Amino acid sequence: MTNDLMLLMPLIIVGAGAILLMLSSAYQKLTHEMAAYGSALVFAVAFLVQLSACITGNAVLFSGAFNGLLVASSFSKAAGLIILACGFFTAMSSQTYFKQNDFCSPEYYSLTVFAASGMLLLTMAQELITVFIALEIMSLAIYILVGYDRKNVISTEAVLKYLMLGAFAGAFLTMGAAFVYGATGSTKFVKIAQYVAAHGFMQTPALIGGSFFILVAFLFKAAAFPFHAWVVDVYDGASVPVTGYMATGLKTAIFAVFANFLVLDASLQSGWITYLFYIAVFTMFVGNLIAIGQQSLKRMLAASGIVHTGYLLIALVAVSTKDFTGSVIAYYLAAYAASTLGIFCALSYLGGAGEKRSTFDDFKGLAKSRPYSAAAVSVFLLSMAGIPPTAGFMGKFYIITSAIEAGQVTLAVLGIVSSIISMWYYLRLIVNMYFCEAEEQFGEAVPSNLAPICTFVLVVCVFAISLYPVVI
Amino acid sequence: MFAHVLSVIIFLPIIAGLLLLATPASRNIARFTGMIVSLAALVLSLDLYMGFQSTGHLEFVENIPWIASLGVSYALGVDGISLFILMAGSVLLPMVYFVFATKEKGYYANLLIVQGAMAGAVCAADMILFYIFWEVMLLPVFFMLGLYGGPKRLPATLKITLYTIAGSLLMLAAIVYLGVSYHAQFNEWSFALDKMAQLNLSGRVAAVAFFGFMIAFAIKIPLFPFHTWLPDAYTEAPTATTFVLSAIMAKIGVYGVIRFVVPVFDQEFARFAVLLAYSGVIGMMYCGIAAITQKDFKRMLAFSSASHMGIIALGVFCMNVQALTGSIYQIVAHATSTGVLFLFAGILEERTQTRTISDLGGIAAKAPVFALYFAIAMLASVGLPGTSGFIGEFMIILGAVKFNTAVGVLAGTTLIIGVCYMLWMFQRVFFEKATPKSENFKDFSLIEGLAFLPVIILIIVMGVYPQPFLSKITPSTALQFASAAPVVAQAASATNAHLPELTIEQK
Numbered sequence: 001m002t003n004d005l006m007l008l009m010p011l012i013i014v015g016a017g018a019i020l021l022m023l024s025s026a027y028q029k030l031t032h033e034m035a036a037y038g039s040a041l042v043f044a045v046a047f048l049v050q051l052s053a054c055i056t057g058n059a060v061l062f063s064g065a066f067n068g069l070l071v072a073s074s075f076s077k078a079a080g081l082i083i084l085a086c087g088f089f090t091a092m093s094s095q096t097y098f099k100q101n102d103f104c105s106p107e108y109y110s111l112t113v114f115a116a117s118g119m120l121l122l123t124m125a126q127e128l129i130t131v132f133i134a135l136e137i138m139s140l141a142i143y144i145l146v147g148y149d150r151k152n153v154i155s156t157e158a159v160l161k162y163l164m165l166g167a168f169a170g171a172f173l174t175m176g177a178a179f180v181y182g183a184t185g186s187t188k189f190v191k192i193a194q195y196v197a198a199h200g201f202m203q204t205p206a207l208i209g210g211s212f213f214i215l216v217a218f219l220f221k222a223a224a225f226p227f228h229a230w231v232v233d234v235y236d237g238a239s240v241p242v243t244g245y246m247a248t249g250l251k252t253a254i255f256a257v258f259a260n261f262l263v264l265d266a267s268l269q270s271g272w273i274t275y276l277f278y279i280a281v282f283t284m285f286v287g288n289l290i291a292i293g294q295q296s297l298k299r300m301l302a303a304s305g306i307v308h309t310g311y312l313l314i315a316l317v318a319v320s321t322k323d324f325t326g327s328v329i330a331y332y333l334a335a336y337a338a339s340t341l342g343i344f345c346a347l348s349y350l351g352g353a354g355e356k357r358s359t360f361d362d363f364k365g366l367a368k369s370r371p372y373s374a375a376a377v378s379v380f381l382l383s384m385a386g387i388p389p390t391a392g393f394m395g396k397f398y399i400i401t402s403a404i405e406a407g408q409v410t411l412a413v414l415g416i417v418s419s420i421i422s423m424w425y426y427l428r429l430i431v432n433m434y435f436c437e438a439e440e441q442f443g444e445a446v447p448s449n450l451a452p453i454c455t456f457v458l459v460v461c462v463f464a465i466s467l468y469p470v471v472i
Numbered sequence: 473m474f475a476h477v478l479s480v481i482i483f484l485p486i487i488a489g490l491l492l493l494a495t496p497a498s499r500n501i502a503r504f505t506g507m508i509v510s511l512a513a514l515v516l517s518l519d520l521y522m523g524f525q526s527t528g529h530l531e532f533v534e535n536i537p538w539i540a541s542l543g544v545s546y547a548l549g550v551d552g553i554s555l556f557i558l559m560a561g562s563v564l565l566p567m568v569y570f571v572f573a574t575k576e577k578g579y580y581a582n583l584l585i586v587q588g589a590m591a592g593a594v595c596a597a598d599m600i601l602f603y604i605f606w607e608v609m610l611l612p613v614f615f616m617l618g619l620y621g622g623p624k625r626l627p628a629t630l631k632i633t634l635y636t637i638a639g640s641l642l643m644l645a646a647i648v649y650l651g652v653s654y655h656a657q658f659n660e661w662s663f664a665l666d667k668m669a670q671l672n673l674s675g676r677v678a679a680v681a682f683f684g685f686m687i688a689f690a691i692k693i694p695l696f697p698f699h700t701w702l703p704d705a706y707t708e709a710p711t712a713t714t715f716v717l718s719a720i721m722a723k724i725g726v727y728g729v730i731r732f733v734v735p736v737f738d739q740e741f742a743r744f745a746v747l748l749a750y751s752g753v754i755g756m757m758y759c760g761i762a763a764i765t766q767k768d769f770k771r772m773l774a775f776s777s778a779s780h781m782g783i784i785a786l787g788v789f790c791m792n793v794q795a796l797t798g799s800i801y802q803i804v805a806h807a808t809s810t811g812v813l814f815l816f817a818g819i820l821e822e823r824t825q826t827r828t829i830s831d832l833g834g835i836a837a838k839a840p841v842f843a844l845y846f847a848i849a850m851l852a853s854v855g856l857p858g859t860s861g862f863i864g865e866f867m868i869i870l871g872a873v874k875f876n877t878a879v880g881v882l883a884g885t886t887l888i889i890g891v892c893y894m895l896w897m898f899q900r901v902f903f904e905k906a907t908p909k910s911e912n913f914k915d916f917s918l919i920e921g922l923a924f925l926p927v928i929i930l931i932i933v934m935g936v937y938p939q940p941f942l943s944k945i946t947p948s949t950a951l952q953f954a955s956a957a958p959v960v961a962q963a964a965s966a967t968n969a970h971l972p973e974l975t976i977e978q979k
Contacts, residue, residue, distance in 0.1 A: 375493070382611075386641075387607055387611070387637075388603065388604035388607045388608060389604050389608060393604070393607075397600070397644070397648070400644065400645060400648045401542065401648050401651065401652065404645075404648050404649055404652045405652050405655070409649070409677065412645055412648070413642075413645055416641045416642065416644065416645050419641060420634075420637065420638045420641050423633075423634060423637050423638075424634070427630065427633060427634075431618065431626065431629070431630070434615065434618060434619060435618040435619060435625070435626060435629070467538075469538055469539040469540060469541070469544075470539065470541070
């Protein structure tokens with residue numbers, strides 16, 4: 001029991017912290033400065049607790065205490081670490097962002113913590129209703145965060161879009177859960193897997209339909225083809241730190257539960273591999289096509305997020321059910337999170353008041369006036385593009401290796417072709433920053449040092465992660 | 473001397489370069505740091521050269537496991553093949569800091585990084601490590617070309633970058649495929665170079681992987697028809713970058729073919745060798761003819777360099793010891809001759825503010841030392857007996873005739889084109905009447921003269937007395953064929969008998 005509670009500790013800390021922050025902002029005891037530090041503190045403490053659990057504890061399935069609702073494997077712990085780190089850096093960069101933008105209130109930070117608690121629960125969920133609850137905890141907080149700038153039309157449009165479509169996805173998930181329950185008599189992943197192993201996958205129509213609905217919900221949240229259309233507008237409408245948070249933390253949580261769901265049973269996985277194969281390919285190439293045409297940096301990053309979802313789907317296709325550690329997926333998520341968060345951290349102070357710099361052209365000549373920031377952004381872009389010696393390269397290397405090892409040579413080669421195409425839009429920003437003359441001044445003082453420091457820390461992370469060896 | 477000499481040669485310049493970029497150092501500090509670091513690397517490499525035992529196997533091996541579960545390790549080592557490319561880099565690069573005194577900080581810093589990365593690519597004994605250095609090598613070139621290049625630098629930068637990255641990402645897939653095949657065949661993960669030779673590959677996927685490697689290297693070399701990025705990049709790049717690209721980076725492409733393609737894909741290589749050899753010869757002719765018509769001397773040198781890379785590549789594709797040894801020799805010869813010619817062209821451009829051949833004339837009278845140096849480097853690049861270029865080209869042609877008479881004859885006769893464009897250019901630039909632009913041409917200062925002197929001496933020594941160099945190369949090249957599969961081994965047993973005879977011919 002105590003062991004189970006220890007494993008749940010990060011979740012408890014984050015949940016309690018979120019409630020505490022919400023209450024104290026309701027009584028107006030907090031300036032938003034203090035709320036920022038408070039939420040960062042919650043994330044940091046939870047991160048350290050999770051880290052100590054990672055170092056000491058082995059993977060313990062605590063089915064006894066929670067009746068098989070939750071799991072704490074090395075994979076879910078790693079995903080939890082990534083999510084908490086994302087939350088921490090989001091809180092820090094938000095603090096700097098809101099020095100230049102004025103629509104902040106202390107509740108903003110408590111919502112980021114609430115979202116994180118949903119994500120953490122999602123990584124551990126082993127049961128469909130728990131998944132639904134966790135998903136909704138996370139999504140509700142994110143809906144509010146996306147539309148936080150109430151006076152901004154684009155932001156309002158974004159939240160409307162996301163809320164409507166997200167509600168559909170949630171409905172699909174419950175529908176699917178109901179179907180699956182009807183077919184198998186249980187909502188627990190383990191029981192479902194046992195049923196599939198015993199009766200086969202294609203025998204029960206309700207099971208097929210149910211899994212299809214569940215898959216739709218997951219693919220929607222993960223921004224995969226053909227449910228990717230909302231991504232660009234929503235990412236564009238949300239404020240920079242929130243976009244970074246959605247692109248990293250949310251994606252990590254979704255892929256964690258996705259992997260947990262698929263690895264339970266070999267026949268369950270093999271039933272979906274063919275579809276995931278095509279979805280991965282289309283996700284990569286559609287994402288690339290969208291990204292190439294963009295003029296706005298945020299929209300390009302949103303589209304490149306779709307492409308990275310495609311790479312993660314490759315890893316998912318190549319996952320082996322026998323000795324699943326999820327290390328490839330976790331590694332890629334960490335690498336991707338470090339570089340994406342880094343670039344959004346940098347944008348949160350480079351964007352200027354009211355995000356006035358948003359297109360590629362606005363960043364022309366940045367290297368002349370802000371050499372360190374430009375260098376950091378270049379590192380993040382190179383990492384996303386997968387150029388060594390950054391973490392992004394190692395992540396791609398692991399994904400390609402696991403794909404070829406699983407016999408998916410075509411998928412690996414298509415992934416590589418896609419990353420060749422993606423060089424175009426990543427290089428474009430580097431070319432603009434370094435080789436073009438400045439059209440405007442970047443002279444204004446940085447409002448706070450937190451975001452620049454975080455950017456620097458993330459640069460170090462990008463290189464440090466690349467050196468960390470992973471067991472496949 | 474000490475245990476990790478290769479690591480120091482690799483990482484000393486990289487760290488120095490990164491530190492320069494990260495600190496607000498002035499350009500003078502940057503230049504002197506570059507000078508000292510590159511000289512230190514030179515001293516270390518000379519020490520390495522002296523201590524080299526010429527066993528034919530990898531020496532100065534360092535091996536630290538990195539990703540144990542995939543068998544990826546930080547493994548370094550040099551043999552007779554890599555030693556000479558490493559030496560070419562270490563010997564030639566210090567000159568740049570002496571000759572070009574007024575460049576930006578980033579120029580020197582990037583130059584340092586690229587030096588370290590190239591050394592790393594050449595010394596890496598693990599495929600993943602090689603790939604990492606191979607890609608890192610491109611980044612400084614990207615920035616130098618884009619920041620300090622000529623007026624049309626942006627398209628040239630994008631062209632070379634996208635071209636090379638596309639090639640190398642395909643190579644990454646091929647590398648991973650090799651690693652996975654090794655795992656499947658020997659039930660053990662490894663990406664070590666020397667283990668890949670044991671792989672038994674066949675079928676269509678092997679051919680695809682073969683081309684994955686070949687295209688990446690063909691782009692870097694560049695081999696016809698993958699040379700289209702070269703004229704723009706070489707012409708627009710600042711002098712030092714062109715020098716780095718032509719003198720060393722192109723050679724790493726050839727090195728890659730020798731190191732990866734020949735031992736691992738012996739069957740595919742034997743199958744496609746004639747095709748590749750012809751593409752080398754066609755590249756030689758095509759770029760040679762293109763060089764004749766150029767009006768811009770830097771562009772002419774670019775084409776001449778591509779033409780020479782054709783013959784070096786040809787030497788590798790001939791699959792016998794003579795041609796391969798000749799290729800390695802020619803790699804050094806080409807680096808010291810054409811590479812240095814690019815530096816001379818840079819000086820010429822800096823002092824006359826023009827690159828058009830017809831704007832120049834009569835420089836020999838104004839600057840006799842410069843003209844003499846230029847003539848020696850040029851004659852070496854043409855392959856005049858008594859210079860380094862002759863030995864290499866002679867051995868390659870010898871090997872080519874043995875491999876396939878038609879290829880050999882074509883390659884031999886194509887060399888004449890090189891003489892045409894070089895001598896014609898020399899005549900127009902250095903003799904004839906002085907033009908307004910070249911009237912006030914200043915000769916080398918003492919420092920510049922002394923900086924170039926060792927290379928000029930090296931060209932002549934390598935041309936007159938090649939034995940000490942050959943004796944370090946031959947064990948490795950012979951081993952290359954001795955260990956290979958039956959197809960090539962047949963050729964090796966035949967060629968071993970010729971070795972003594974060959975060395976007598978040299979003397």
